[in-house]
Amino acid sequence: MKQSENAAQLVDAIYSRKEGFKGCFADASGLFREIEDNSLVAKEILRHQSEGIKGVVYYDQSDRLMVWKREADEGIPFERCRLAKEELAVFWDQQHTTGSDVKLGLTMTATVSVGRHTLMRDLIQAVWRMRGLEKGQKVDFIVADEDLQVIRETLKDVFGREVGGTLD
Secondary structure (H helix, E strand, O other), X not given: OOHHHHHHHHHHHHHOOXXXXXXXXXXXXXXXXXXXXXXXXXXXXXXXXXXXXXXXXXXXXXXXXXEEEOOOOOOEEHHHXXXXXXXXXXXXXXXXXXXXXXXXXXXXXXXXXXXOOOOHXXXXXXXXXXXXXXXXXXXXXXXXXXXXXXXXXXXXXXXXOOOOOOOO
């Protein structure tokens, strides 16, 4: 399967869940780790965004911060992007969920992927890519289906009973 098709299928699968993700996506669990070209993911994320989001920021294969804009044929360097922070969403691949600092609008929401191998430190780092959480930004979480059962069983072992609530 071509990487562009794989990126499209993964993004579509995430959007087909209960509410999908809005705005930014921080891949703490590595759902997109097999995709070498982050522009493919950024392009697919932008396809699902409202018209108010005009570009998706991502890191290219040379670790440069880039932006994929609507109707574009390729990404442009972030420093050349003239979009307002309210018009941008970000895709943080697993490697860049730590140490990246992109200013975003205060109403932005990010979805963070969580898996059975996600360390608490990495999860917290991914969440804090949203620098304005105390000012109105929000974070949602998504768990891959194959990890959901493992997480449920681990929580049952730790607490000695079924843990209520949903993880999907």
